[in-house]
Amino acid sequence: MADLTRATADTPPGRATIVDVARAAQVSRQTVSNALNRPDKVAAPTLERVLREIDRLGFTPHITAQQLRRRKAAAYGFEVNPSGHGRLGHILDEFLVQLTVAAPAHGSHLMTFAPDPEDVIEGYRQTLATGLVDGFVLADTRHGDPRPQWLLDHHVPFVAFGRVWDLPELRQWVDVDGGAGVREAVAHLVAAGYDRIGFLGWPAGSPVGDDRRHGWLAGLADAGRTASGQLEAEESVQDLDQATAAAERLLRRLGPGSAVVCASDMLALGAVRAVRNTGLALGADIGVVGFDDTDVADALSVTSIRQPIAEAARTAWQMLTSPESPRPVLLAPALTVRSSTTRTPTSSATRPRDTPITEEQP
Amino acid sequence: MADLTRATADTPPGRATIVDVARAAQVSRQTVSNALNRPDKVAAPTLERVLREIDRLGFTPHITAQQLRRRKAAAYGFEVNPSGHGRLGHILDEFLVQLTVAAPAHGSHLMTFAPDPEDVIEGYRQTLATGLVDGFVLADTRHGDPRPQWLLDHHVPFVAFGRVWDLPELRQWVDVDGGAGVREAVAHLVAAGYDRIGFLGWPAGSPVGDDRRHGWLAGLADAGRTASGQLEAEESVQDLDQATAAAERLLRRLGPGSAVVCASDMLALGAVRAVRNTGLALGADIGVVGFDDTDVADALSVTSIRQPIAEAARTAWQMLTSPESPRPVLLAPALTVRSSTTRTPTSSATRPRDTPITEEQP
DNA sequence: GATGCGCGTTTGAACGTTCCAACAAATGGG
DNA sequence: CCCATTTGTTGGAACGTTCAAACGCGCATC
Structure with missing residues (x-):
């Protein structure tokens, strides 16, 4: 054609x-x-x-013929799971993009496939058996996930984005150290001059959420503070109103001049609403930090913890294509600082920075 | 291996x-x-x-060998453009997922590739020349986009998600009728009992934004109303504060009992903030409708216009793989109704529905 | 001057499948 | 009952590439 x-x-x-x-x-x-x-x-x-x-002649080798002769597809599969509202979500969206961007550097390609709703493994078995891919990039590794073990059993190359909690001896994974990110955020807030620092998270039990909570505690310890006297709200992000209410309770106890680190940007949205409801100024009176640096954080001008997804993608390819046995990699996130953690407000760009602002202090 | x-x-x-x-x-x-x-x-x-x-024997045909012999890859390329903050964004994220889900029904696969930053076409040329794909699914078609013409010139099969504005004679595209969605939203608001209906959009000039604005006007006409006396705010979504301010002006003019249709969920977030700032109740006093049904709309419990992405993906495959010459397809979005457009508030699940609420009316 | 070696190049075969033409057997019509 | 047609099956060739082995040649070695 x-x-x-x-x-x-x-x-x-x-x-x-x-x-x-x-x-x-x-x-x-x-x-x-x-x-x-x-x-x-x-x-x-x-x-x-x-x-x-x-x-x-403008000759380009026919990859299909190479694949056949070399007995190697030089392509890897990536499962897109339509369960999450039919989307990948912010993080996996970016991960997929960055995997694709980094693919040529490893002479590889990325092929998407949808899971068989009946059988988690079947999609992997099929995609592999057709010879379309040499292996897989796993994301969204859950507790009790059968995929890593199956792939190991069948000697299929793969790498996971996210710790493989079930198989501690497994070495082929990259993850982002969420706890370290929160810890760094606490340090940032301390340096910015906020007196007390609270945490707005999810109910205990999820590995990711607990990890971030521990980062908060570690950050407090770094600053020579303890969590006693601090308050931790535990609500689900599903209901923004609950998060807002939790944040309001938190603010009542901590008072102006304090800050709240949130386990997600959506929780941060709740915190921002609570700040406004309480009649306080975001940044000047109350600091707020979110997680994942989504559009919401950007729009609200909220400081957020950004996962180094591009680097995670590059690391994943490295593990997949380099011959030697890999080591697990934990990447440190970085803070995107915005006006929500600036005590001298600069939110309005028209107002000159050097104008002294009288702000009410506790 | x-x-x-x-x-x-x-x-x-x-x-x-x-x-x-x-x-x-x-x-x-x-x-x-x-x-x-x-x-x-x-x-x-x-x-x-x-x-x-x-x-x-558990035999599965080796697709690579089939591809070589049949001279057909049965795979299509999808460009992921890392420019937009390194992500696809809500809509394209979902589109990619749904394309992948629908692929097996057409005996095809989806292969992602990143564009050459120097040359828009080069990525397409290369991906095609390697024989990895038979054609492409285009998304995010811009004004002055060189890709459709190039693909036509080289007889490469493709389909576009989004109208191809430059080539009116082109028939191979699917799009969502945003205007019709807004129009339907206006009808919903009229039926729900809101008196005056405003529109919060982007500055005139973008085809998508203008399309949605026209839908608003058409909806008003359907209800026997005109835009005279109504007010339309035109601000960029880039700055949420501007959107909030614009929405506040809008609400001042329209007064309680009115509603605002927004060209995006992020603008809707601004509208929701304006409602709170004005001391009014979302839903009961002021209706708000967003666009795209993102996490934000869900979290804020805002009614939003949802694009039928799964159907768009299926249609795209159809156009790509069915032999006969395709017809352009415009799909109608659907409304996801939430409490932001319910005049008898049900936002708090704990409050019984039949409790009469006294609300201040103008 | 025969021997061995390394370099650059070529040739046959193979990867796993489908296209194409040929074939044998069964079926039908005159 | 023979020939033409259909039905089912087969083997050779090809898709475009790389692997493995062989080859010819010049050069140093003994």
Whole structure:
């Protein structure tokens, strides 16, 4: 169907193949192949001649034929799970994009596939059996997830984004150290001059949520403070109103001049609403930090903890394609600082920075 | 690397091929191939025997070999553009997921690729020249987009999600009728008993934004109202504060008992803040409708216009894989109704529905 | 001057499948 | 009852590439 080359006297119509190049450069198939794959094995003048013809004919190797002969797809599968409201969500969305961006650097491609709703494994088995992919990038590893063990059992290369909690001996995963991110956020808040620092999280029990909570405690310890006297709200993000109410209770106890670190940007939205409901100023009176640096944080001008997704993607490829046995990697997130954690308000860009602001202090 | 079958007496180690099946069923290669591709050409008893062996050996055709021989990849490319904050965004995120879900129904696969930052076309040229894909699914078609014309020139199959504004004669696109969605939202608000209905949009000039604005005007006309006396705020979503301020002006003019339709959920967030700032009750006093049904709308309990992305994805596949010349398709979005457009407040689940609420009316 | 070696190049075969033409057996019409 | 047609099955070839082995050649070695 697609025609990429113009047909002339010495270029047959359709896409140019390796034999077309060979004929034009007056060498054999194999020499053209060598020119591309092991240039050191080809004499300099020959190499130059072949490369010139490759360029002239616009030859690009047919990956499908390579895949067949090399018995290697140079492609990896990525399961997109339509369960989460039919979307990947902010983090996996970005992860997929960054995986795709980083793929060429490893001579690979990414192929998406949807899971079989009946059987978690079936989609993996099929995708692999067709020879379309060499392995998989796992995301969203859950407790009791059967996939890592199955992949191990069948010697299928894979890497996980997210700790594989069930298999502590497994080494092929990248994750983001959420706890370290929260810890850093606490340090930032202390340095910014907030007196008391609370935490708005999810109900205990989820590994991710608990990790972030521990980061908060560690941050307090770093600053020589303890959690006693502090208050921790535990509500589900599902209901924004609950989060808002929890944040209001938190603010009543901590008072102006304090700050709240939240386990998600959606919780941070609740905190911001609570700040407004309480009649306080965001940033000047109360600091708020979110998690994941979503559109919401950006729109609300809320400081947020940003996961280094691009680096996670690059690390994942490294583990997948480098031959030696990998080491688990924990990446540190970074803080995107916005006006929600600035005690001298700069939210209005029209107001000059050096204008002294009288703010009510406790 | 991967070993999917156990090696026994009559099954050689490694993946089973078509010849293994042929040997086991005592037929030729070709008959096995026919059994899978043109079962009607195979005698019933033979067919049964072959299928039994296929099942027993766990044979799955090697797609790579099929691709080579059939000269067809049965895969399509999808460009993920890392420019938008490194993410696809809510809509394209869902579109990608739904494309992947619908792919098997068309015997196809989806392959992601990142654009060459230097040259918009280069990524397409390369991906196609390698034979990895037969064509492309375009998204995010912009004004002055060189891709559709290039693809047409080179006879490359493709379909666009989003109208191709530059090429009115082009027929291969699916889009969502945003205007119709807004129009329906206006009808919903009228039926719900809101007196005056405003619109909070983006500055005029973007096709998408203007389309939604026209939907608002059409909805007013349907209800026998005109935009005179109504007020339309035009601000950029970039700055939530501007949106909030614009919404406050809007509410001052429209007064309680009115409603605001927004061109995005982020604008709706501004509207919701304006409602709170004005001391009014969301839903009971002021109706708010967003667009795209994102997490934010869900969290804020805001009625939102939901794009039928899954259907768009199915339509895209249809256009791509069905032989006959396609017709452009405009899909109608649907309203996800939440408490932000309910005049008898049900936002707090604990408060019984039948409790009469005294609300101040103008 | 025969021997061995390394370099650059070529040739045959293979990856796993389907297209194509040929074939044998069964079926039908005159 | 023979020939033409249909039905079912088969083997050779091809898709475009790389692997593995072989080859010819110049050069140093003895």
